[in-house]
Amino acid sequence: MEQDTAARTPLTLLGLGAMGTALARAWLAAGHPLTVWNRTAARAAPVAADGARVAGTAAEAVAASGLVVTCLLDDASVRQALADADLTGRDLVNLTTSTPGQARALADWAHQRGARLLDGGIMAVPPMIGVASSGGYVFYSGSRDLFEVHRGVLAVPADTRYVGADPGFAALHDVALLSAMTGMFAGVAHAFALIRREEIPPKDFAPLLEGWLTGMAPFVHLAAAQLASGDYVTGTGSNLAMMVAANETLLTTAREQGVSTELLTPYLDLMARRLADGHAAESDTGVIDLLLR
CATH class of the missing domain: 1.10.1040.10 (N-(1-d-carboxylethyl)-l-norvaline Dehydrogenase; domain 2)
Structure with missing residues (x-):
């Protein structure tokens, strides 16, 4: 049942660098309806060919799904991408490499804008994503309840390891x-x-x-x-x-x-x-x- 529910869950992904593209392909291969956005629009073409819907703006991409994953260059890029988006009621999962302090501050920032946030630390390189035997995994921290809600979806690209309620613990x-x-x-x-x-x-x-x-x-x-x-x-x-x-x-x-x-x-x-x-x-x-x- 959990697998069936996870397979029907739509999500949005912001960021299509090497890691973001690997994540997108893993979710698409598992049958997830996926909306994507990237600052350089041309990078979306390969995943669009695989079935992703490409949004014209980050705000449009955020509006498309209740679950929004960010995999961008840095903490500043995440804030810039989400600046004009309505985050009310959204569940954000930040897979952008950051410091513990940045993760905690971003969680507060998201909460003030009506969203819940899980922070993640990816312990894998792009070729390991979506490969069950690769040994890659992702640390997650923040609300345990929020993690459990999305655990099935998050486990599609790589194994998951929840490390605590403190939003900074995954980065740490x-x-x-x-x-x-x-x-x-x-x-x-x-x-x-x-x-x-x-x-x-x-x-x-x-x-x-x-x-x-x-x-x-x-x-x-x-x-x-x-x-x-x-x-x-x-x-x-x-x-x-x-x-x-x-x-x-x-x-x-x-x-x-x-x-x-x-x-x-x-x-x-x-x-x-x-x-x-x-x-x-x-x-x-x-x-x-x-x-x-």
């Missing part, structure tokens, strides 16, 4: 994971730089690097447990004193290989500060506390 989860990914990419870049001038084929080194990162990934569970308990010692294998002592080898090797240490030193400096503060027996979980301002 999104950015937190992306930040971790960025740090990982920095480590990968440094590792490849170390072998770059040697007769070590990157394609042979890559599986070793992948396996090592995968093996180290469970540290996140130790860190989470230590943060919850406040005990940064229990469960620790290599303590901070051992790691800081070993860090000099990392720096010396980089210098020997003619590689900049600029991707490593910010974190290593924090480890050294934590050690100097008298936390030799801890893991490096305590570094997290140094980041809080």
Whole structure:
């Protein structure tokens, strides 16, 4: 019954970049009546050929459906697109990448104009959208009741993960994971730089690097447990004193290989500060506390 109801639900989509177009095609393929709008009208042609109705203005597109999804460039673009629209009684789902603060402010802005808002953080790239086995998903935050009303429709392009009533939580989860990914990419870049001038084929080194990162990934569970308990010692294998002592080898090797240490030193400096503060027996979980301002 939920699937049948979801399949009949019309919706509007504002924004037809690469991600917006992927979302549109997923909803159209699932049989949803879809109205679309894009600032550059020509981008609507491919989804129009697939059956989407193209609105001439964003306000017209909003008027066409009770459920309105935005997937635009940034927070300012969302406000600009919706500026002239009558939002009374509309349910807005914002899939535009934003900050937690922007998401909270947008929820208040939408409420003042008579709409309800769910914020979303897409953890996927466009080719993963509409592919059940891709592993892609979307974080959602805001009213749980509103999420449940539209859950079936929202689950069509990608899996859904509701993360809380605070409208900023989807963006916060999104950015937190992306930040971790960025740090990982920095480590990968440094590792490849170390072998770059040697007769070590990157394609042979890559599986070793992948396996090592995968093996180290469970540290996140130790860190989470230590943060919850406040005990940064229990469960620790290599303590901070051992790691800081070993860090000099990392720096010396980089210098020997003619590689900049600029991707490593910010974190290593924090480890050294934590050690100097008298936390030799801890893991490096305590570094997290140094980041809080």
